Amino acid sequence: MTTEATTPDEFWRNPHAPVADRVRDLIARMTPQEKIAQLQGIWVGIDAAGEMAPHQHEFAVAPQDFDKLTANGIGQLTRVFGTRPVAPEVGVHTLARTQRQVIESSRFGIPAVVHEECLTGLAAWQATVFPAPLSWGATFDPDLVRRMAAKIGESMRRIGIHQGLAPVLDVARDLRWGRIEETIGEDPHLVGTIASAYVAGLESAGIVSTLKHFAGYSASRAGRNHAPVSIGPRELADVILPPFEMALKAGARSVMNSYADNDGVPAASDPTLLTTKLREEYGFTGTVVADYFSVAFLHKLHGVAADREDAARLALTAGIDVELPTVDCFGDPLLEGIDAGRVDLALIDRALERVLAQKIELGLLDPGYSPVGDAGVDLDDDESRAIAREVAESSIVLLQNDGVLPLSGKRLAVIGPRADEAGAMMGCYSFPLHVGVHYPDVEMGIEVPTVLEALSADHEVVFARGCPVTGGTDDEIAEAVQTARQADVAVLVLGDHAGLFGRGTSGEGCDASDLNLPGRQEELLEAVLGTGMPVVLVLLSGRPYDLSRQADRLAAVVSGFYAGEEGAAAIAGVLSGRVNPSGRLPISFPGAGSTQPSTYLTAKLGTRSEVSNVDPTPLYPFGHGLSYHPATWTTVGSEEREWPTDGVCRVHVVLRNELETATTEVVQLYLHDPVAEVARPVRLLVGAVKVHLEPGQTRTVTAELHADLTSYTGRSGRRQVDTGDVELHVGTSSANIHTALRLTLTGERREVGFDRVMSPVFEIR
Template sequence: MTRMTLREKVAQMYGAWLDVDDSAGEVAPHQHDQTPDPIDWAALLPHGLGQVTRAYGTTPVAPADGARRVANLQREIIAAGRFGIPAIMHEECLTGLAAWQATIYPAPLSWGASFDPDLVERMGAQIGRTMHRLGIQQGLAPVLDVVRDLRWGRVEETIGEDPHLVGTIGAAYVRGLESAGVVATLKHFAGYSASRAGRNLAPVSIGPRELADVLLPPFEMALRAGARSVMNNYTDLDGVPVAADPAMLTELLRDRLRFEGTVVSDYFAIAFLQTLHGVAASRADAAALALRAGIDVELPGANCYGAPLLDAVEAGDIDEALIDRAVTRILLQKCELGLLDADWRPEPPALDEEGSAVDIDEPDARDLARRLAERSVVLLRNAPVDGTPVLPLAPGARLAVVGPGAAESGAMLGCYSFPRHVLVHHPDVPAGVSIPSVLDALKAGHDVTYAQGCPVLGGDDEQIAAAAEAAAGADVCVAVLGDLSGLFGGGTSGEGCDAADLRLPGRQEELLEALLATGTPVVLVLLVGRPYELSRQIDRLAAVVCGFFPGEEGAAAIEGVLSGRVDPAGRLPVSFPGAGASQPSTYLAAPLAASSGVSTVDPTALFPFGHGLSYTPTTWGEVSLGPAGGWATDGTVEVAVPVSNDGDRATSTVVQVYLHDPVAEVARPERQLIAAARVDLDPGQCRTVTFGLHADLLSYTGRDGRRLVEPGDVELRVARSSADVHAAVRIPVVGPRRAVGTDRQLHPLVTITG
């Protein structure tokens, strides 16, 4: 680095947005406003280049063509610069690699619903291997924002409303992606999901305790899992934009959490310090604020870290030592990736036998997508009709399959999937992978009549009447309702698609009422990016099945649950709201937030966090706790429960452990998840789940702002959901009050025997 000119060093600090045709597509509303000029590669490359933005994820390009173009571009970058430093290629990878023809996995809410970190880690590793084959070194995932308001459009990108679940699943994804040699990027550090009124990119006004105890733990867990990059939060926290806050990006992230990787800006976040936040008078001012705060790399392009930053350094307004700090981190990461090895060469992946195609939706990947989808579908309700539950569907039953999601393959996909993110701008290009609809899947084994009823938004009375007529002539009506994901107003869920309330979008509730009025049993299938309010219909619905954008194999998973081929296994990562739904809240609340006689609003969930039913009953035995004599403030207790399968088919259940702290220094959540384990059981099998719980899991931020464990009685609730407690065990916490640092134990030790 000491041999590099200032211009060469700064060139390592930004990206360049291109696709394989050298022209960026339309994937962000600020994209061309912020970067209006085409890239002059001849002028740019001799100085070097830090990153290349979304070479695959901007327009549809065949993987083989993209790989050849990426390899050629790397060769050009190496040859043009004095030091031959390659660029880091980065891509979105939230539901799989966001590239044409790549496997589309379930959206992150489905990861949370699976309660299966091992399966999510396998998915992350598979995604990472695909990226590595294509010459991609960095992935912009996972999203670790904890849901605070269900109206927020990006709920579908999150893992859930509980920090332990988000951290456990997010850390598993990080381990998988990083195991393939791809840098995982944690988003969005930190507090993004707590925006006012659930509006995207809105101000955040939260206390330091909510930040420390709810929003930060998933980042801590994922950093320990080996994540090598962090992306800043767009918003301001109590008036200070995170992109300009050294207290967040340096003092907290680096000094306290010991992060040593690179901090990359969310797209255009540095320019937004001037254009949206009004804390910078110019792009040079914005660059100075971001650099001092701790942002090393500007993405997607050189809006502020290019000429404006150079001018500011040469004018003496920015210390060049800050440039050196950022470039040191960038070059060290390129060293770790092997990009500076003398023998590193950009090579495209092996082609097929015809020498033209690269398969990035292999059978193993599709099988993994299917298994995760099956693991994540949640059976919310299965009420008896004439004494017998409607689900599983009886063989030979005549089905009316209706609703906007029934025949729409896009109903399976989240907003960061390639078809919903990019192909909406290329309507003549096929999806690139096979994505059956629910109607396709049900037609394969059932007698089906189809009527749409209405689209997600819009529709007319005649369509609804036709759907009701189809339902009236059937034995069972399967109503497939919910969202269509999109970006910035292009859907009902997704980035920039926030909701004013939690009623089903458009005329779907009206359609549902018409179907219920026929008297035919109605099975509601939700394909959604957030929970919706169902309180007016729930008692009249025969069953409710929920899939959180379950991906390319989601229809098979839904059909499997409806037919009984798949035993429902998912558990809710977010609560379903109760009546009203105008003031949504998560389960993670202090007693003051419960229903009371001093407010006319009842926040009780219709379906609570952790809820999910199965077709196969399980029996939970007596809970044991040890050792006797209490839980030392620096010690460990073991909680064990036997679980048995009383049915004649294999099943899976999730044992959840919640902490209730009745008396504390500050108001604490009534219950908070501190451990969970998925248990698979063969017919007649009994297994014992043992949780080793360190006292660090009791810690919280006290009045003085420091994390502590204090003596006193606590209650451990072994439960099927946050509201369905199998057994509550009270235990004294004994010993001195103890301060706890960022090196605290974050995970329970889980052992399953039998």
């Protein structure tokens, strides 16, 4: 079926006319009811869905009459594929039928934008589960992440989806927060670089990427989900916002607000954030969509709106364009406010202009639009699995090794609650754990090998669970100890069970009160260590945990985070030596006693000092990761000693592989600013590049860094580039610096803004 213009004068359907003119023409024809309908979503099947959003069953009412709800049109369809297990071919036909209903039931026949979650790949039954975002960060490889996102986007586009609710750009601030697993890491430059690559990949497939959560969500007090945020303007400007700036420059066309309030102002009702900052300063012209039920939260949870109408007015005024996931405040309450003169129709038109412009960009208003997808598409094809494997292998981090790895010719005791569980490889936004958990009688739909299965293919193995992720008995631990004694090496696979709203130890709404391993897992670890045999710890988790009490007794430690459906094969490859580990930590592992953890981005007084008895030094620092075959660093230098405040400096690093096996290094560049107007981090990442070296190969990395990379928010509240001395620390982690290069910024102090240079340019010869 195609939509055709019903009268010759329907200029808004002309695909050759300017977008703005088409939008104005259509808006002039629409009634208030038809306008508001384009700002709403409908979640079909919400009545049968398990809890997938906060307060879902309190705020959401299942649509009773679809035709009535769409009589004036509808803006968005929520999670047609991602609400329940639906075979791809069935989902494609269902979506096409639903779109036809939307088109035929309203006067203008405007199709809906269809959105889905895609944080670990498309959240649909039988779709590939890719590694979770912490694993993206651990790759330090934006090109690889871009290719992954392009593949995800291609699958989404082929089945009729238009918008993906990813990536998450929240910078990790407190490891106890349950959504740490959804972050890319604790450094804004790394988060921005990797997220921008994901955006570029998704958008290259024609899918609208959605940046979330704008802004400050991850800085909640005590790491509690939705808890108030109390950060200052410089932390917001220099830590929280830069990843969003970078991703907007990469072409993101949508932004989703944060649930949290900062200093008492919820993001969903903050015009300074959503309009002044996002629209006027950043020049963003896309759509702002509400995080699920966040408009209603203004009334029910934040207490800044008197009722649903007031909540809708506040959200529209702030700059939210579309209410998701389903009709609530932007429905009858908003219409009543317009009729009574309490809501300005100009607010509706402003949001509608953005919504319709995006629909035109997507081709939904063109005469030839047809709501038909590819019913034969394989959502877990060989290419997807190959990319998932590549990302997983590139993300595994070897944290320590006394020489026991790689394993060869040894009998293994594989122990632990994560060893024989397919779900151990997946984050909370993967379809099996996000949706499939509510349908226990439905098969997973994809093959996800366990670590036990992957290791059994290479080694003689005995197995004992030892304990579940939480709970367990003394007898189970005793059995694990006896099993360990039957082998040469014990491989303990510990970590988290991802879930939602208390159904896991990691994930949305699954915050931690401390950073001890969940349940009795540390007790199990101690019991196996007590045998005196070599113990290799494999950690599959959504956050780093405190391993300081055992680290010096462990033979090796490997971090896999949530490495996706190919993660077990990647881990087995690293343990066996087929894969040389090249992942680097996107987030620090806490040291002893870190009950209130911070990140490496701290000023001098946030480091170890004589004025506090608490040592915040991490056990494994940001950027850390070992290799079986490390490259040799031969030269680090710069020809410049002066660095113009409006110019560039160049740093070169010469690496040589003196071994007979290929290797990979991650060259990391950090800025140290010894004197500034405000207290600055001792060291912050300004660039990193992954370098592959064949046996015997020498490669030269040249980094061109613009002085804008030294900018920070000064006492005036504006971002500035100072004159004076700085240092570039070049090394293999934030704590392992090979060379400190001293330079002097010369010229005039400059103020810079959104158009500043935010990344170095790398050349590898």
